[in-house]
Amino acid sequence: MTALYAGLFYVATLVLVGGLAYRIAQYARTPAPLKIPTTPAPITRAGVVARMFREVTLFESLFKSNKWIWVFGWMFHVGLALVLFRHLRYFLQPVPELVVLAQPAGVIAAFAMVGGLLALWARRFIVPRVRYITNYSDHLILALLVAIGLSGMAMKFVAHTDIVSLKAFILGLMYFDWRPLPQDPILLVHLGLVAALMIIFPFSKLLHAPGVFFSPTRNQADDTRERRYVSPLSPRKA
Amino acid sequence: MAPTKFNGKDHVHGDPIEIPPLACGAMADSKPFVASPAMQKPLGFPGELVDNWQEKAINRLGELVNGSRALRVYLDSCVKCGACTDKCHYFMGTGDPKNMPVARQDLLRSVYRRYFTLGGKIAPKLVGARDLTRDVLDEWYSYFHQCSQCRRCSVFCPYGIDTAEVSMAARDIMDTIGLGQKYSNEIIGKVFNVGNNLGLPQKALRATLESLEEEIEEDTGVPVKLPLDVKGADILLVTPSADFFASPHMEGLIGYAKVLHEAGVSWTLSSYASEAANFGMFVGSHENMKKVAERIRIAAEELGVKRLVFGECGHAWRVAYSFLNTLVGPLDFLDQNYPIPQHICEFTNDLIENGKLRFDKSKNDEFRLTFHDSCNVARASRMGDKPGGQFEIPRAILRATCNHFFDMAPETIHEKTLCCGGGGGLLTDELMDVRLKGAQPRMRALQEVAEEHGVTHMAAICAICKAQFSKVLPQFGFDMESIVSVHQMVSNAILMTGSRQAEEYDAAHAAPVS
Numbered sequence: 079m080t081a082l083y084a085g086l087f088y089v090a091t092l093v094l095v096g097g098l099a100y101r102i103a104q105y106a107r108t109p110a111p112l113k114i115p116t117t118p119a120p121i122t123r124a125g126v127v128a129r130m131f132r133e134v135t136l137f138e139s140l141f142k143s144n145k146w147i148w149v150f151g152w153m154f155h156v157g158l159a160l161v162l163f164r165h166l167r168y169f170l171q172p173v174p175e176l177v178v179l180a181q182p183a184g185v186i187a188a189f190a191m192v193g194g195l196l197a198l199w200a201r202r203f204i205v206p207r208v209r210y211i212t213n214y215s216d217h218l219i220l221a222l223l224v225a226i227g228l229s230g231m232a233m234k235f236v237a238h239t240d241i242v243s244l245k246a247f248i249l250g251l252m253y254f255d256w257r258p259l260p261q262d263p264i265l266l267v268h269l270g271l272v273a274a275l276m277i278i279f280p281f282s283k284l285l286h287a288p289g290v291f292f293s294p295t296r297n298q299a300d301d302t303r304e305r306r307y308v309s310p311l312s313p314r315k316a
Numbered sequence: 317m318a319p320t321k322f323n324g325k326d327h328v329h330g331d332p333i334e335i336p337p338l339a340c341g342a343m344a345d346s347k348p349f350v351a352s353p354a355m356q357k358p359l360g361f362p363g364e365l366v367d368n369w370q371e372k373a374i375n376r377l378g379e380l381v382n383g384s385r386a387l388r389v390y391l392d393s394c395v396k397c398g399a400c401t402d403k404c405h406y407f408m409g410t411g412d413p414k415n416m417p418v419a420r421q422d423l424l425r426s427v428y429r430r431y432f433t434l435g436g437k438i439a440p441k442l443v444g445a446r447d448l449t450r451d452v453l454d455e456w457y458s459y460f461h462q463c464s465q466c467r468r469c470s471v472f473c474p475y476g477i478d479t480a481e482v483s484m485a486a487r488d489i490m491d492t493i494g495l496g497q498k499y500s501n502e503i504i505g506k507v508f509n510v511g512n513n514l515g516l517p518q519k520a521l522r523a524t525l526e527s528l529e530e531e532i533e534e535d536t537g538v539p540v541k542l543p544l545d546v547k548g549a550d551i552l553l554v555t556p557s558a559d560f561f562a563s564p565h566m567e568g569l570i571g572y573a574k575v576l577h578e579a580g581v582s583w584t585l586s587s588y589a590s591e592a593a594n595f596g597m598f599v600g601s602h603e604n605m606k607k608v609a610e611r612i613r614i615a616a617e618e619l620g621v622k623r624l625v626f627g628e629c630g631h632a633w634r635v636a637y638s639f640l641n642t643l644v645g646p647l648d649f650l651d652q653n654y655p656i657p658q659h660i661c662e663f664t665n666d667l668i669e670n671g672k673l674r675f676d677k678s679k680n681d682e683f684r685l686t687f688h689d690s691c692n693v694a695r696a697s698r699m700g701d702k703p704g705g706q707f708e709i710p711r712a713i714l715r716a717t718c719n720h721f722f723d724m725a726p727e728t729i730h731e732k733t734l735c736c737g738g739g740g741g742l743l744t745d746e747l748m749d750v751r752l753k754g755a756q757p758r759m760r761a762l763q764e765v766a767e768e769h770g771v772t773h774m775a776a777i778c779a780i781c782k783a784q785f786s787k788v789l790p791q792f793g794f795d796m797e798s799i800v801s802v803h804q805m806v807s808n809a810i811l812m813t814g815s816r817q818a819e820e821y822d823a824a825h826a827a828p829v830s
Contacts (some may be wrong), residue, residue, distance in 0.1 A: 101392075108385040111602065113638050114478065117695055118703035118731060133474070142732075143399035143472035151397065151474075201398065206338050207566030208398040209423065210413045213444035216396050216433065222671050281434045286475055294386045295467075295476035300698055306641045314731045 080247070080259040083269060090276040097280025098288060105292040109311035119300035126299050133296055150197040157191030161230070168245050169252065180222055185234060192227040195220060219282065222275055224288050229268035239265045317597050320749035324792035325760060331729050332760040335402045339411035339489050346750045347458045348742070351496035358505045359604055362494035369493040370448050374431050377424075377491045380485045381432065385484050391428045392479040394418060400469040400477075400746035406462050409753030414459045417469035417479040423455055424486050460486040461497060462697050462750050464740035465631075466691035471731050483740070484600025491599055496695045499744035500595045507608055512591035518544075521587055524560050532570060535816040540577040542569075543584040545619070551576070551583035552616050552658070554592045554636075555627025555778035564800045565782055571803025571810075578673060578812050583625070589615035592632035592773070593779065597639075598741035606643045609635060615645040622651040622732065625658045628801055630690035630778030631739065633659060637697040659699050661777060664806060667711045668716050674811040676821045680718040681774045683805065686765050687711055687723065688758065688785075689733035690778035704730070710777055710802050717809040722769040728761040736776075738784030750789055757793040766794075775805060 120126050132138040137155075140148045141288045164184025166174045202212045233239045240260040250257035257263075279285070291297060301307075353363025366372055381388045382547065400417040401406070407415040414420060422444065429445035436445030446452055465480035474524040516524075525542040526640030532540045543549065551577070559569040576583045589611040596605030616624055624647070626636045636657045641647060650656050667673045687710060687823030699705040707730045714721050728734050765771040776782050776799060783797035811818040 099421040105385060105389055108381075108388050109383060110385040111383065112642055114386060114696070115482070116467060116476055116478065116731075117698055117706070119698075121698075133476075136473055139472055139476065140397070140399055143403070143474075147397050147399055180706060198397075205398065207335075207401040207413065207416060208396070210338060211396045211401065211416065211418050213396070213397065214441065215443045218442070252626075283395045284392070286393040286395050288388045290475045292385060292389045293393070293476040295391075295470050296479050300703060302638050302641055303657075306645050308642060 079261060080256065083259050084251055084256055084274075086270070086273045090273040094276040094279050101280055101285060102288050103149065105288065106111075107311065109309040110294045110298070111309050113298050113300075113302050113307045114294050115298040115300050116295040117300055119298070119299050121304070123299055124195070126297060130291065130297060134290060146201070147198070150194045150201075152302070153190045154187060154194030154198065157187040157189070157194060160187035161191055161227075168241070168248050171245075171249060185297065186233070188231050192224060195224050195227065199224070215282065218282070219278075222271055224270045226268060229264050229271065232264050233262075233268065237262075237264060286313075320752060322749060322752050322791075324752055324756070324788065327440075327756050328759050328792045330760055330764045332725060332734065332757045332764070333402070333408060334736055334760075336411035338413045340413055340537060341753060343406075343410050343412040343462060343627045343753075344455075344458060346747065348461050348744055348747055349498040351498045355498060355501045355505055356491075356494065356496050358508055359491070359496070359501055359601070359678065361491045361496055361501070362726070364495045369453070369495075371790075372493050373448060373453070373489050376489045377485070378432065380488060381428065382580065384481070384485070386478065386481045387603035390481060391425050392420070393475045394421060394425065397474065399472050399474060400479075403469045403470070403472050404463075404479075405466070405757045405766060406464075406494075406750060406754045409756040410462075411751065414455070415462055417473075417477075418460055420463055421477065421479055421482045423452070423459055426483055427452065448684075453490075453644070456486050456490060457489035457495060460490070460744065461747070462754075464691070464735045464742055464754070466735035466739055468691065469737065471695060472662070474716070479499055481727060484597070486600070487598070487741075488600035491601060494738055497741060500599050500741040503593075504595050504604055504608065507591055507593075507595075507611070511588055511611070512560075513595070514556055514557040514561055515595050516560055516590065518587040518590075521585075521590055525585070526568070528570060532573065535818060536574075536812060537755060538577070538812050538815045540573050540812070542573050546582075546584035546586055547618075548620050549582045549584035550621060551581055551625050552612075552619055552621040553585055553625050553627060554587075554589055554612055554615075554632075554657075555585070555660075556593050556629040556632060556678055558779040558783060559593045559627055560590070562783070562786075564797070564804055565628075565779055567804035567807055568801025570804075571801065571805075572627060572660050574697040574807055574810050575660075575667065575673065578810065579663075579667055584619060585622070586619060588618070592626055592636070593631045594632060594635040595741060597631055597635055601827070605635065605639070608824055609643045610639055612636075612640065612761075613647065616647075617649060623654045623658065624650060624656055625660055625663055627660050628777040628779065628803065630692040630780060632779075634692040634696040643749050647795070659709075661709050661713060661802065662699050665700075665712055668713065674818065674821075675715075675717050675721045675806075675809040676793070676811055676817065677717060677809055679809045679817070681720070683718055683722040683800070683821060684722070684769065684771045685714055685718050685805070686721070686762065686771045686774050687714060687729075687802075688736065688774050688776045688781060689729050690776055690781050691733060691735050691739060693777060694733045710775075713802055714775055714805055717760055717805045722765050722771055724761040728757065734758040734761065735786040736781040737788065738779075739778075739780050743780055743784055744762040751784060751790055755784065755788040755792070759788070759794075762794070763792070773800050775800050775802045777802050
């Protein structure tokens, strides 16, 4: 079982990192032939950086659009960020002070994360417009994320797992010095699902994470009269 | 006019951005006439649907995805959050779920997923991927011609996904396989052959301009000129050809002429580039858009002008402001001390700010005005040197020329403005049903200010908006003439030096003799 999971995580990491690197390179290499920022747009690069920062931290456009999606989406993403930050303690030795301090917040964040996900999922059933645009894969990704969250929380609140051995296993993976994985069924489920998420990431709508940074309507400055814009990449084919 | 059961008067009251119940398939039958081979060929497209259209369409989609970062990122990134679902005026007016921006994108995205993504190749059902069948193509033709490329949805999308980019790509693909839209492609052909969308030849244009000169002189006593093809003029004015043809566009042109006269600049129109519009953008054809735009550079070079000023036209301003320099630049033969290009509203507003124009605002007292932000000006370009100048400058002109100005509801103006319903190449009679339904949100917003503030007229700076509103306003119970040009208000109120109006005003306002 240890070998299986060790192999799985090597594969998952390769797919995630390699896949995302490939996608990012693809986005970066695809030309943007024209300036198409959604205006009013910033007229300087610094302004664009600020707009993008607001977009990815505060979800500014979503806030304009729909307060319910914004609340639940923001809860989920911030919760996820804190939970991931909390998990650094399994990867770093010694554990940095900040990660130690963030532990209680990370635990609360798990509730925000799963709560946000469940609310977003509920919208897929309750709101006819959203139900109409939902594919099976949209349900599956939500199911995957919720299952990861719930299995993780189960290990915190229901049946503790042997986190000392777990950390030894993870550090072992990182330093190619393999240690046994605790044979706890909830942990195995949790880790298996995380590996699955890592593998589908570069092939799914989760690409919105790198995608937003490459969105021309958001990352271009409104400066066509000030300087002539010519795409630095090859022009598009006729 | 195509038959429509829609009666605007039954729908004009209510929340402008009310979310309708879903009406699946309600607009499936709405589609524009298909372009004939004679209209297709001059644009470089096959005359009719080619035999291997499926293969060709998929190849073209691949080319477009490789050539446009926007398209690639937008097809990949949508998470189906639903933020855009209630933002399209055509959805609000029809309830057809395929008019929700995300669902419209999905018509193309489903095919992209099937042929270009791993998930769609392995498990199409799971990820909503579809084979490109004749039914899918028919859906494209119908629903990508129910998008006015107004970009309202892109304001609200957390990733800035712009349905206009997707609909342009879809139309490009359809043109590439020989399934073109008659209205837009016929017009592009006219621009190539005659020089403008209306097919107005040079002779007729000259006659029109002369009659306008007579009209202005008769009315004001000032010999205002509307010069055509004058070499060595300082400014080339490029304006939509509707300005030479119909009301209320023409009144706007008279306004530009009076302002340019009063500014004391030398200017000219061009018969070769007697059209600001560029329908190449609507059909998503980079090549045709470039070819149409090229006329303007050529005209400017041949006439030897130093400045380029654009008249009131929404998408033309987008192409001019955002694309012209990229497509046909560098425009380094023009005087770099002026904005290249400049909008006529910027030109007029600069004069107002510098105290160079005098107005008798009472001449517009019969107008209780509101302003309709045109989508391509609002969300795809700018005026002035600050973001949002495109909202402030036209309003500043209206406030300087009219005593009674009232804005419509905040969720229907500025960056959240609602399309007139006729933009993006939909301004054709056979699409009247979707045009009427798409106008409903704007008509409701207008109805609100009509009731609250007694608003009688709506000003706009777009030829398509003006033409569309002239048609749809009566269907919603408004007067056809309640749509006006911004420069029509300027024209009404301006006190040109030496004009009869100025003399009368000065006489009435002279200090009483003691």
